[in-house]
Amino acid sequence: MKQLAMLLTAIVIIVLAFTQKETILHEIHTGHTSAFLISILFVALLVFFPVMPYPLVAGLIGSVFGVWQGIFISLLGVMVGTFTMFLMARYGFQQWVQRTIQKFPRSKEYETYFEKNAFLGILFLRLVPVIPSPLLNVLSGVSKVSWITFLAATIIGKLPNIVISTFAGSLFEHNKILSIGIYACYFLVITVIITIYMNKRKIHFQRK
Numbered sequence: 001m002k003q004l005a006m007l008l009t010a011i012v013i014i015v016l017a018f019t020q021k022e023t024i025l026h027e028i029h030t031g032h033t034s035a036f037l038i039s040i041l042f043v044a045l046l047v048f049f050p051v052m053p054y055p056l057v058a059g060l061i062g063s064v065f066g067v068w069q070g071i072f073i074s075l076l077g078v079m080v081g082t083f084t085m086f087l088m089a090r091y092g093f094q095q096w097v098q099r100t101i102q103k104f105p106r107s108k109e110y111e112t113y114f115e116k117n118a119f120l121g122i123l124f125l126r127l128v129p130v131i132p133s134p135l136l137n138v139l140s141g142v143s144k145v146s147w148i149t150f151l152a153a154t155i156i157g158k159l160p161n162i163v164i165s166t167f168a169g170s171l172f173e174h175n176k177i178l179s180i181g182i183y184a185c186y187f188l189v190i191t192v193i194i195t196i197y198m199n200k201r202k203i204h205f206q207r208k
Contacts, residue, residue, distance in 0.1 A: 119153045
């Protein structure tokens, strides 16, 4: 029953993000008082269903509210959405997943390793998104990783992306070349890191 409730909640959130996207973006553009809260909620919705690339949304928020306020809004929105997904996974599916893992000793070994290295593991995967962020939220939720460890690693790991996206977006109206250049450099660095990581993983598995 809990699983069904969580799935229905996720579906409602996804439908809301998809059907109300234009209305929400228009409200954010106005910069009204209500736009502050709407921006937070929209960023939270993107965690569940990315109807727009996050850097574009963070950039829009940065251009409307300014860099520092934009960073605060985006970070708060990301944390609301991420922690909501974490809790849905934990209270909706953790018991079922844990019962399943018990049947496979090898899976239990991987889970134990992940829990022992949870902070550094989550931090790295936030900084370098080798796996999709929603998948990391769910995997962390169904594991036995503490919510404090999850939140701390997520905040620190997400901050560079949020700061760069918001700052670059705030510059777009006045200096498009610089704004695009910042985005390009950031994604180039991330791409290089991911490529190196994946190559090392490939070599590691080939040696086994």
